[in-house]
Amino acid sequence: MVAPTIALSSWETAERELGYRPSGPINIGWYCSDRLCELGLSATPALLWEDHQGNERTYTYDDLRVKTNSFAAWLQALGLRPGERICLFMDRVPELYLGFLAILKMGGIAQPLFSAFGDESLHTRLENAGTAAIITQKKHVLKVRKIVGSLPELKHVIVVDAPASQLKPGEVALELDALPPVQQFDVYPSTAETPSVLHYTSGTTGQPKGAQHVHYSLIAQYITSRVVLDLKPGDIYWCNADPGWVTGTSYGIIGPWACGVTQVVLDAGFQADRWYAFLQKRRVTVWYSAPTAIRLLMREGTALVRKYDLSSLRHLCSVGEPLNAEAVIWSEEAFGRPFHDTFWQTETGCIVITNLPGMQVRPGSMGKPFPGIEATVLDPKTYEPHTAPGRVGLIALRPGWPSMVRSYWKNPTGYQNKFRNGWYLCGDRASIDPDGYFWFVGRDDDVINTGGHLVGPFEIESALLEHPAVAESAAVAKPDPINMEVVKAFVALKPGYEPSADLELEIMNTIRRKLSPLAMPQEIEFIAALPKTRSGKIVRRVLRAQEFGEPVGDVSTLMEE
């Protein structure tokens, strides 16, 4: 008689492998450094870093353990306390990666922000979070100085690459590699629901929302890294994402380090030959990239790929926006293996729909739900799951997976609005084929997905209105062959202003400086008046439909000009 086997769920498997006991302590900072040393990986490189000038820094897992201890103790000594929000506002320098773990080790909430954000985007997010400290670099502290006076809760401005003599009063210099080593540190005894990370994400209405995660997210980030990214001991792993965004923390810090692999980081802008040279030099085995980057590489052709020995590559994944079929087919030709699409978002904290290693990739498909994730598409009218295959609906997940967002910071209503009929709504539309593969259709709202980053139209329109020439505006998505979508703005000018190329460029640059390059309209169309409802609300969908060449739908409620 064969004994029955009891299959553990993904989450139970992760708990067991990580030695986590329900209700016991769980601290991501400890799991990503000290635990690996206890497992015998002290001398294994955890981080191999280099920048565009060829400067290199290497950290073993023991370095990670000791230096994050030192960093955490230094933050404590500065007066920072558990639960306080500590912003990381840096390029991809080692201080960003180690600082993230240090904040978690001392019980703080890490708030990573994209270093290309302008001062207005930065202010919005720091003010909302009531951030107590910001850790930044010399070149970015200039933006902080513009806004620090209007952020009363911001007590500390920490600069990691400048001596105190170059700083302003109230700013503190921190030289990570010069900190005295701290061998033993009392890691904050966080438990499953202790807040860990605050990532800001954009919606259709209002300012960006702070998606608050907890330490228990580790369970999902670890197991998906091991199963979806196929990370194994000895792997050399490269994640292209910036830790200012959720991919850069879930799969650029937490997941891979919890798995004990060696991460490589290139702090440099995109350049195809430089990327290939980096893959070759570091003997990368697992590469997690994005469709925009893949399409840029495609543009350079396969002849360039052939100049490099990329035989170390074993597994390729992609995230950020739907991976088009052409990119999957091209990667098979160029690298001898397909990119595996993965679908998830800030709020899910981990990959939720994916093409698993070994699974037959259907080019253009998102794949299937990760084991343990219950996913479906809902009828947009009834919020009931579609029962027939092939019907387009709202992608929805059954709440309860470990890394699900726990709240939006100071925005309970916004959080509640993400749930309907017992489902979490992702804000995207898709269909499911008879074999259970999901096929992405598009966003279900006005959020613009540009290069894999979500940009909210409200924030752009608010910034546009601050320009003296702008009377009213609408920001919508416009299709783009590289970035999938880019921002296009429709602008009605105030009396006395005339459309011109100079004015267009000036407005573009204004938005880039205030918000970010991602939010900068790549095109501005000057129009006499924007389409509005009779109650005066601007109707973006009409403009968006025009850009995509789609039917504009019901216009009976629009105000006649």
Next chain:
Amino acid sequence: MDDFTTVILDYVKREYIEEGDDREVGVDTPLISGGIVDSFSMVSLKRFVEKKYGIQIPDADATPAAFDSVTKIAELVVRFQKV
């Protein structure tokens, strides 16, 4: 060519370097790979060059590599002024 590089370099410094940032930027400083101008901001830089010199640079030629320094951008200007 020198006139082009002077004008473009001034624009890059004015638009893409924060006031007070003491980083040295010259005509051969890597702009894209050096992280001074990202691929999104490249669009406004391209728009400036096209407007300033009355040219059209096709998207296929406006690659990150072609915009990676002021010298390279000036070479693009020369090339497309002849078209």
